[in-house]
Amino acid sequence: xxxxxxxxxxxxxxxxxxxxxxxxxxxxxxxxxxxxxxxxxxxxxxxxxxxxxxxxxxxxxxxxxxxxxxxxxxxxxxxxxxxxxxxxxxxxxxxxxxxxxxxxxxxxxxxxxxxxxxxxxxxxxxxxxxxxxxxxxxxxxxxxxxxxxxxxxxxxxxxxxxxxxxxxxxxxxxxxxxxxxxxxxxxxxxxxxxxxxxxxxxxxxxxxxxxxxxxxxxxxxxxxxxxxxxxxxxxxxxxxxxxxxxxxxxxxxxxxxxxxxxxxxxxxxxxxxxxxxxxxxxxxxxxxxxx
Numbered sequence: 001x002x003x004x005x006x007x008x009x010x011x012x013x014x015x016x017x018x019x020x021x022x023x024x025x026x027x028x029x030x031x032x033x034x035x036x037x038x039x040x041x042x043x044x045x046x047x048x049x050x051x052x053x054x055x056x057x058x059x060x061x062x063x064x065x066x067x068x069x070x071x072x073x074x075x076x077x078x079x080x081x082x083x084x085x086x087x088x089x090x091x092x093x094x095x096x097x098x099x100x101x102x103x104x105x106x107x108x109x110x111x112x113x114x115x116x117x118x119x120x121x122x123x124x125x126x127x128x129x130x131x132x133x134x135x136x137x138x139x140x141x142x143x144x145x146x147x148x149x150x151x152x153x154x155x156x157x158x159x160x161x162x163x164x165x166x167x168x169x170x171x172x173x174x175x176x177x178x179x180x181x182x183x184x185x186x187x188x189x190x191x192x193x194x195x196x197x198x199x200x201x202x203x204x205x206x207x208x209x210x211x212x213x214x215x216x217x218x219x220x221x222x223x224x225x226x227x228x229x230x231x232x233x234x235x236x237x238x239x240x241x242x243x244x245x246x247x248x249x250x251x252x253x254x255x256x257x258x259x260x261x262x263x264x265x266x267x268x269x270x271x272x273x274x275x276x277x278x279x280x281x282x283x284x285x286x287x288x289x290x291x
Contacts, residue, residue: 090167104221105178107144107185107289110228111137114285117232121239122272123265140282144289151177175213182220183208185289189223231285239268 102108115133119125128136142149156174159165165173186193196215197205205211246264250256271277 102141105182105217106141108137108141109221109224110231110288111140111285113225113228114231114235114281117228118235118281121232121236122268123239123261124269140286144286145181148177148181179208179213179216182216186220186223189219189226192219192222192226195219195222227288231288235281238271242268242271 112133115137119128119133152174155176156165156170159173160167160170193211193215196219197203197211200212200215202212202215243260243264246267247260250258250260250263
């Protein structure tokens with residue numbers, strides 16, 4: 001117990017020191033002078049001058065520059081730009097939420113739950129291991145979500161990188177393909193959407209655009225859980241029949257002390273192999289996202 005407490009205290013101290021160091025680095029970056037290119041709109045001449053964040057507020061000219069992988073833009077009216085601090089905060093927020101977005105707003109939830117149901121129905125305990133199931137589910141998710149991700153990159157990421165749209169516009173345009181994917185997968189599960197609309201106090205909606213994202217996301221997650229459990233139940237039926245046949249055979253032979261699962265597991269694996277189970281299940285599971 002003492003060693004565990006000491007390790008926990010050391011981890012907390014290390015994490016606190018890392019956060020303090022990160023804040024110092026970000027503060028230094030935000031206040032350090034950067035080389036930027038300023039353009040005089042009256043004469044059309046371009047000159048390279050060094051400005052700091054403090055000096056940019058009093059300069060009426062629009063300044064822009066790069067520091068490493070970050071682009072700093074200073075506008076006197078504050079439009080079409082964010083300060084360096086807000087840019088860094090936005091990047092860190094997106095990075096911290098990326099795992100949740102990948103797991104909950106894509107096809108990952110349905111796939112991983114079905115994979116765990118399959119492993120339990122086979123009775124193989126930890127085979128395939130969790131790392132293999134998660135890796136398989138992750139790459140299947142990339143395969144299924146590739147058209148959505150490509151559309152997000154086309155309508156939001158690339159225009160934002162080129163400075164054609166603002167961060168707010170990029171967020172709205174980037175969420176549109178994801179919302180469309182979630183709506184398509186919820187076809188026939190409108191009651192989940194109605195549930196959260198009622199909880200949020202929102203009346204009848206005529207179009208998909210009227211449904212808030214904060215209502216759509218939990219409704220989509222519940223819909224995915226229901227579909228995954230239905231598929232898992234259907235997977236259980238043939239393996240359950242094998243368990244019942246083996247158990248009845250053992251009891252009729254008087255082998256009551258022999259665990260039925262010990263005998264039934266090889267037969268279930270044999271059935272799974274003869275039916276080409278991986279190709280059949282993965283193929284049908286992926287097709288559920290295209291119907």
